[in-house]
Amino acid sequence: MDTTYIYKLESKVDTVTSMRKIRVLVAKPGLDGHDRGAKVVARALRDAGMEVIYTGLRQTPEQIVETALQEDVDCVGLSILSGAHMTLVPKVIELLKKNQAADMLVAVGGIIPDEDAARLKEMGVRGVFGPGTSTQEIITFIQSHVSA
Amino acid sequence: MELVDRLLAGDRRACARLITLVENEAPEAQQALKEIHPHTGKAHVIGVTGPPGAGKSSLVDKLTQYYREQGKTVGVIAVDPSSPFTGGALLGDRIRMQERSTDPGVFIRSMGTRGHMGGLALTTKDAIKILDAFGKDIILVETVGTGQDEIDIIRAADTVLVVTMPSLGDDIQAIKAGILEIGDIFVVNKADLDFVDKAVMELEMMLDFNSGKGWRPPVVRTVANMGGGIEELAEAIQAHIEYLKKEGLYEEKRRLKVEMELLEVLNRRVVKEVLEKAKKTNEFDRLVDLILERETDCYSAAETLLQKK
Numbered sequence: 001m002d003t004t005y006i007y008k009l010e011s012k013v014d015t016v017t018s019m020r021k022i023r024v025l026v027a028k029p030g031l032d033g034h035d036r037g038a039k040v041v042a043r044a045l046r047d048a049g050m051e052v053i054y055t056g057l058r059q060t061p062e063q064i065v066e067t068a069l070q071e072d073v074d075c076v077g078l079s080i081l082s083g084a085h086m087t088l089v090p091k092v093i094e095l096l097k098k099n100q101a102a103d104m105l106v107a108v109g110g111i112i113p114d115e116d117a118a119r120l121k122e123m124g125v126r127g128v129f130g131p132g133t134s135t136q137e138i139i140t141f142i143q144s145h146v147s148a
Numbered sequence: 149m150e151l152v153d154r155l156l157a158g159d160r161r162a163c164a165r166l167i168t169l170v171e172n173e174a175p176e177a178q179q180a181l182k183e184i185h186p187h188t189g190k191a192h193v194i195g196v197t198g199p200p201g202a203g204k205s206s207l208v209d210k211l212t213q214y215y216r217e218q219g220k221t222v223g224v225i226a227v228d229p230s231s232p233f234t235g236g237a238l239l240g241d242r243i244r245m246q247e248r249s250t251d252p253g254v255f256i257r258s259m260g261t262r263g264h265m266g267g268l269a270l271t272t273k274d275a276i277k278i279l280d281a282f283g284k285d286i287i288l289v290e291t292v293g294t295g296q297d298e299i300d301i302i303r304a305a306d307t308v309l310v311v312t313m314p315s316l317g318d319d320i321q322a323i324k325a326g327i328l329e330i331g332d333i334f335v336v337n338k339a340d341l342d343f344v345d346k347a348v349m350e351l352e353m354m355l356d357f358n359s360g361k362g363w364r365p366p367v368v369r370t371v372a373n374m375g376g377g378i379e380e381l382a383e384a385i386q387a388h389i390e391y392l393k394k395e396g397l398y399e400e401k402r403r404l405k406v407e408m409e410l411l412e413v414l415n416r417r418v419v420k421e422v423l424e425k426a427k428k429t430n431e432f433d434r435l436v437d438l439i440l441e442r443e444t445d446c447y448s449a450a451e452t453l454l455q456k457k
């Protein structure tokens with residue numbers, strides 16, 4: 001039996017929930033090729049101990065929602081720098097609702113003007129993060145919203 | 149359990165949640181697995197192993213497409229390594245499977261190893277059972293693919309594919325060093341690149357040298373990103389299934405699997421019970437101290453712990 005296993009068992013004796021991991025989908029909807037930010041965020045979340053499912057570019061809202069459901073993620077993160085957020089994000093939210101998953105935490109990052117950010121939040125997006133956001137802020141946001 | 153009923157009725161969210169419970173080693177997971185057991189054993193499980201970048205995910209994608217065209221339903225489990233330091237993981241195999249994600253006949257799940265060695269997560273076997281009970285005809289399992297200790301997959305799969313690619317002399321070495329024994333079928337992917345013939349020939353020679361009686365693993369060429377050679381690969385898989393069945397090995401393999409699993413569960417249970425008791429009284433730490441002081445040794449200490457049970 002390998003030692004990691006024993007350590008795991010040991011920690012389990014102390015805290016029952018030690019194997020729980022926050023799972024996050026980082027997705028790039030639409031035809032937007034700017035993937036630097038999504039990759040930066042994905043790596044930062046991994047380094048914070050989360051399991052990050054990264055699906056690559058050009059995802060349709062249907063693909064994103066279906067992936068989120070199969071992967072049973074705690075948070076759907078959308079990265080959009082193309083300006084198409086007002087059509088793509090509502091579609092994702094609507095599909096989540098249709099699948100009784102409206103409770104899933106949705107976060108959006110990228111180039112989102114303030115007035116659009118406000119409207120997205122009214123639709124159910126819980127966090128909007130623009131250029132220059134520190135990754136720590138994003139990590140803290142997800143951690144606090146998921147454990148709550 | 150309500151979740152299990154929903155799983156058996158084909159609810160994919162129940163399937164997803166049950167895998168999460170199993171992964172998290174949640175208290176409810178055991179009960180769920182007990183109830184699921186009678187509904188398992190129908191799927192054919194195909195393991196896909198080989199070094200990173202060889203094309204495992206691309207192959208899984210194209211095999212999934214092939215089986216869907218044959219009218220079969222498919223479950224996929226893709227395992228990637230978790231960081232031993234943070235416990236986090238970047239799970240990127242789905243990048244190659246984008247086109248499958250909205251097919252209702254396909255269910256794909258990514259898993260981190262969560263500290264387990266051997267190519268799979270400790271709970272991957274249970275996740276396979278869930279997909280099996282969910283009714284998937286074929287279950288494809290992609291291993292981490294980092295090294296030579298990928299032996300978990302032989303216990304989890306009915307047929308194991310070892311994927312390699314040409315012009316990586318080192319890879320052939322790696323295959324020599326221990327992976328040769330675990331493959332039922334060898335795939336030389338990226339057959340569009342140079343030196344394919346050389347890679348195939350080397351493999352064939354090693355296999356000839358290695359094989360005794362019984363199944364001689366075939367070597368199949370594929371171009372996974374373009375879908376080349378997939379039909380030949382599927383035929384090789386089918387031939388392996390038929391061979392196992394004809395020789396009575398299908399049942400024998402599954403019996404071995406159950407034996408291993410029962411031992412594993414027992415192992416875990418016993419260790420857990422002993423540790424839990426010992427934790428309460430600090431017995432474990434006290435014995436570790438005594439071993440360090442040369443007052444006792446590990447064997448005697450283990451006996452002491454087992455007697456306290």
Ligand code: B12
Pocket residue numbers: 026031032033034035036037038040041076077078079080081082083107108109110111129130131132133134135138
């Ligand atoms: C680098 C860059 C490119 C690179 C992209 C390389 C790559 N692979 O990513 C290249 C040169 C290819 C490029 C091309 C184009 N670009 Co450009 N590009 C930029 C630039 C200068 C920086 C983007 C960047 O990488 N930032 C660094 C990362 C780390 O920051 P970030 O993405 O913003 O991510 C942070 C946050 O937004 C947030 N975040 C991001 N994603 C997520 C996800 C989640 C889940 C969360 C929680 C948070 C989060 O957290 C991150 C960390 O702080 C921006 C200008 C700018 N200042 O943003 C323009 C910009 C985005 N580009 C723009 C344009 C127009 C284009 C082109 C259409 C140009 C053209 N006419 O050809 C093409 C389109 C390419 C395509 N196929 O989509 C415009 C977009 C305008 C708009 N949306 O209204 C911008 C804003 C420039 C401008 N001011 O006009 N571009």
Ligand SMILES: Nc1nc2c(ncn2[C@@H]2O[C@H](COP(=O)(O)OP(=O)(O)O)[C@@H](O)[C@H]2O)c(=O)[nH]1
Pocket residue numbers: 198199200201202203204205206207241244293337338339340341370371372373374
């Ligand atoms: N030239 C070529 N590239 C391929 C082939 N199969 C896969 N690839 C590419 O090889 C890279 C790694 O593939 P992937 O399936 O992710 O490999 P994995 O790490 O083993 O899962 C990707 O860029 C694929 O597009 C092939 O047959 N020929």
Ligand SMILES: [Mg+2]
Pocket residue numbers: 204205206240241290
């Ligand atoms: Mg892969």
